[in-house]
Amino acid sequence: MKVEFIDRHKHEHGVQPICEALEQTDAAIAPSTYYAATARPEARRTIRDRELTEQITTIHAENYGVYGVRKVHAELKR
Incomplete structure (x- = not known):
C-alpha cells in the first residue's frame, strides 16, 4: 500500500521527499525499502x-x- 502511494505521487514530489514526510507517521518507509519492493518479482x-x-x-x-x-x-x- 505504501509502495502504491509513492508510485502515484513520486512524479510530483520524488521518492526521497515522500519517504521523509512519512518518517513521522506510522507509515514510515525507507527509500531503499521502496526500491527493493519495486525491483523484486511479484510473489x-x-x-x-x-x-x-x-x-x-x-x-x-x-x-x-x-x-x-x-x-x-x-x-x-x-
Missing part, C-alpha cells in the same frame, strides 16, 4: 490470488450475482 501467491479473484468474479457474474460462497467454492472445485 506466486499474489499472482494466484489475482487469478482466483478473476475466476470468482466470473462465476458470480455468470450466475446472475446470486451464487454464495458455497456454490462458488463448489464451482471452483469442478
